[in-house]
Amino acid sequence: MSYRDAGVDIDAGNQLVEDIKPLIARTQRPEVLGGLGGFGGLFQVPQGYRQPVLVSGTDGIGTKLKLGIDSDRLDGLGRDLVAMCVNDVLVSGAEPLFFLDYFATGKLERGVAARVIAGIAAGCEDAGCALIGGETAEMPGLYSAGDFDAAGFTVGIVERDDILDGSQVGDGDVILGLASSGPHSNGYSLIRKVLERSGAEPTQDCGGQTLIEALMAPTRIYVKALLPLIGDKRIHALCHITGGGLTExxxxxxxxxxxxxIDMAAWPRPAVFQWLQQAGNIAESEMRRTFNCGIGMVLVVAPDQVEACRSALEHAGETVFEIGRMVPRSGEAVVYNA
Structure with a gap:
């Protein structure tokens, strides 16, 4: 018997590596040492830091994967994976440096894996970080036919004195929200249940696009828009709005x-969230603690920095809303006006 007889095709795995090399090459940074295919990815710490602190993050795509597989919308899933990791390390004020991925399946289908990894490479380009390695695991018997999973890992860097830890946040600071592209990569177990029970057609209209397009929109990557403001020390705190919403x-x-x-009337709730709440008969409190409801990243800034931050972010292509203020705490950490 051979390994292929047992369900693992080594040649297909090797060919996949060759397929994706041009995609990975576009993500490279000067600090990358060596090439793809080693036992470990090599990355030199950038120069110019006095007390560099490395910030790491890891995440998956969650059950959005299943909706992507069922609807054959795989191309944005890699961006989701990168976004969930790099947006998290960005919150500490760190610039993402490099990324590694893990792709696991029962039977390797090169075309499927290549689509997902192409999305990962595109997400790395958007974030300015290098894709320096990964793992493709073929594990027959562990995954059902056509299923796969993907996880990612990133490392960023920040000067120790410049870490954003919330200590600079003050009474009266303004809260700015950056628009999300949709549910991003959170709440999809509930989303899939709403789809199942509502009997909705994936092709039905949802705010000028199809419902499935709205649900599968890739997670927005905020790195390049926010790094200049972090470098100029204009931001007191950042918060990536993932599972748990603004509330948690x-x-x-x-x-x-x-x-x-928080003033809930300060931004329009995107059509996809309106559909989810109505079709699923979801309570408002559950919406707020499950979904981002249209706000994917939050900045806390001093009042005199609001216009400068808004201008820079809009110039970078972000949609910015002034959604609240910091006030003395007497009860809950997040207080909603509407």
Whole structure:
């Protein structure tokens, strides 16, 4: 017997590496040492740091994967994977440096894997980080036919004195929200249940696009828009709005003495969230603690920095909303006005 008889095709795996080499080459940075195919990815720490601190993050795509597989919308899943990792390390003020991926399946289909990894490479380009390695695992018997999973890992760097840890946040600071592209990569177990029970057609209209397009929109990557503002020390805190929404994520970056007062009328709720709430009969409190509801990243800035930050972010292509202020805490960490 051979390894192929057992369900593992080594030649297909080797050919996949050759297929993706041109994609990976586009993500390279000067600090990358060596090439693809070694036992470990080599990356030199950038020069110019006095006390460099490395910030690491890892994540997956979640059950959005299943919706992507079922609808044959695989091309944006790699961007989701990168975004969930790099946006997290960005919150500490870190510039993402490099990324590694893990792709696991029961039977390797080169075309499927290449589509996902192409998305990963594109996401790395968007984030300015290098894709320096990864792992493709073929594990027959562990995954059902056609299924796969993907995970990612990133490392960023920040000067120790410049770490964003919430300590600079003050009473009266302004909360700015950056628009999301949709649910990003959170809440998809609930989304899939709503789709199943509602019997909705994936091709039905949802705010000028099809429902499946709205649900599968790739997670927005905020790195290049925010790094200049971080470098200019204009930001007191950042918060990536993932699973848990504003309700559970904002407290992670706030001092114990302050609360975020949020005006829910300060931004329009995208059509995809309106559909989810109506079709699933989801309570407003559940919407707020499950989905980003249209805000993918939050900045806390001093009042005199609002216009400069808004101008720079809009110039970088972001949609910016002033969604609240910091107030003394007397109860909950996040207080909603509407």
């Amino acid at each position: 994520n904002l407290p992670r970056v706030l001092p114990d003495t302050l609360a975020a007062q």
